[in-house]
Amino acid sequence: MPNSLPVNASTAMSRVVYIVDDDELVRGALGSLLRSIDLEVCAFGSTEDFLAAPKAPGPSCLVLDVRLRGESGLAFQKSLVDNGRTHMPIIFITGHGDIAMTVKAMKAGAMDFLAKPFRDQDMIDAVIAALDSDAKRLDAERSLHDLRTCWEALTAREREVVQHVAAGLMNKQIAAEMGIAEITAKIHRGQAMRKMNSRSVAELVRKMEALGVLQAAH
Known part of the structure; x- marks a missing residue:
């Protein structure tokens, strides 16, 4: 036994x-x-x-x-x-x-x-x-789970913004791409960065790569 x-x-x-x-x-x-x-x-x-x-x-x-x-x-x-x-x-x-x-x-x-x-x-x-x-x-595995939880906390608009951020666009360019005010793009970007616990764009991109969610970036 x-x-x-x-x-x-x-x-x-x-x-x-x-x-x-x-x-x-x-x-x-x-x-x-x-x-x-x-x-x-x-x-x-x-x-x-x-x-x-x-x-x-x-x-x-x-x-x-x-x-x-x-x-x-x-x-x-x-x-x-x-x-x-x-x-x-x-x-x-x-x-x-x-x-x-x-x-x-x-x-x-x-x-x-x-x-x-x-x-x-x-x-x-x-x-x-x-x-x-x-x-x-x-x-x-725990780190990836935590990252996934952070990503799932983003709104659809925040995810769209960070895809543009990861592609290297500035707030003004993001606003033009999405048809929103620059201040709105800036707010979405700031909220997304906080939710993703990212202090820099490089850190944000690394986390998105780890999650496999960069395919929509261009």
């Missing part, structure tokens, strides 16, 4: 390591090692149990054995990629690794590939690097 998630793993700051290995002794040893550096650990004997378990919202990674009963670790990685579920960094472990297998795993997006027996420090280093990578991904 899969381990249940720790009570405090639901907080956004939890750093959780998921382990999938059909060897109970390996799961226990890895769990003890990673808990010794104050990480939350959830260990499973199969990929099915791992998929069925709830996932914590904070940074996480998966330590995955290559050779499992039934579906192999590499096949499971491929199924995650095929289904667009590639966000969680994967660290492969194996007692039968070879160069071809390592290359295949890394090309599919694995963070690391450790051959048994591996040094404890090598595992710790790989896990910390994977968790740091996932933390950066989550920060980027």
Whole structure:
């Protein structure tokens, strides 16, 4: 049976390591090692149990054995990629690794590939690097979500104005393009810049590029 998630793993700051290995002794040893550096650990004997378990919202990674009963670790990685579920960094472990297998795993997006027996420090280093990578991904996703919220707060007229701003037009030119008074264009521009938390046109353009909303600019 899969381990249940720790009570405090639901907080956004939890750093959780998921382990999938059909060897109970390996799961226990890895769990003890990673808990010794104050990480939350959830260990499973199969990929099915791992998929069925709830996932914590904070940074996480998966330590995955290559050779499992039934579906192999590499096949499971491929199924995650095929289904667009590639966000969680994967660290492969194996007692039968070879160069071809390592290359295949890394090309599919694995963070690391450790051959048994591996040094404890090598595992710790790989896990910390994977968790740091996932933390950066989550920060980027939150930033993009915040940007999208700001963009959605703009009125249709404000969005039209900032498209002209991004194209390099001055207030007078924007007013002429839109058939409005220059002071009105200036007001819309100021309100849009405030809503987008942008102190400069360059900053505004970078945010619009990140959102993919510059296609209407010309």
